């Protein structure tokens with residue numbers, strides 16, 4: 115996916131709010147990339163434009179040389195609160211994107227079986243979202259986003275709704291799921307730990323029109339160990355960058 119010279123301006127009551135100005139990013143295949151930045155810097159706005167939920171004011175976003183204009187199964191999206199359909203079981207939720215694509219029955223069954231296995235949801239197929247733990251909901255949302263065979267997976271603060279205690283164990287699960295699929299993934303967060311634990315590359319955005327303060331590779335072995343000096347050094351650097359980002363330089 116390529117983000118080319120994107121700007122986004124919201125206007126209300128004659129006032130213009132320039133949220134993003136001339137943002138350029140290219141995402142490499144198979145990478146886990148995090149957009150990190152303070153609240154209000156335009157991360158979610160950028161991600162939803164990548165998904166095709168809204169359009170940029172200027173510039174373009176390309177996926178496989180096609181300009182993104184609307185949502186499609188090529189772009190899997192996981193919302194902060196999972197947005198599972200509460201009236202559907204785990205199985206029905208995962209089948210939903212496949213039904214929309216009108217896949218053949220046996221192809222649907224085959225994919226469903228594989229996704230249930232990836233997400234370790236065997237035996238939970240017929241439960242409703244309210245009967246699941248936070249982690250199970252998150253895994254269901256993740257594989258539902260994969261059910262349409264997307265080229266890219268977009269995660270909007272996927273652990274935002276999970277309490278601190280569970281977050282770390284779910285980060286581990288999310289990393290495993292990603293490693294099994296190796297799908298290009300873009301995650302939005304303002305949590306340094308989450309970014310460091312999961313990402314191959316972190317893009318730090320400023321409050322000032324989404325300016326990219328730093329785009330860097332995280333070259334640490336996986337799974338990452340929070341006790342290593344290398345990890346602590348990265349963390350310190352990111353925290354400093356976030357402070358700069360908050361000042362809106």
Ligand SMILES: Nc1ncnc2c1ncn2[C@@H]1O[C@H](COP(=O)(O)OP(=O)(O)OP(=O)(O)O)[C@@H](O)[C@H]1O
Pocket residue numbers: 124131133151152153154155156157158159160304
């Ligand atoms: N639909 C909209 N109409 C008007 N302004 C909007 C709209 N969506 C977002 N904004 C504004 O755009 C800016 C960026 O919002 P956005 O949600 O993208 O930030 P964010 O970096 O994801 O923040 P957070 O981490 O708090 O979710 C904010 O100033 C917000 O008020």
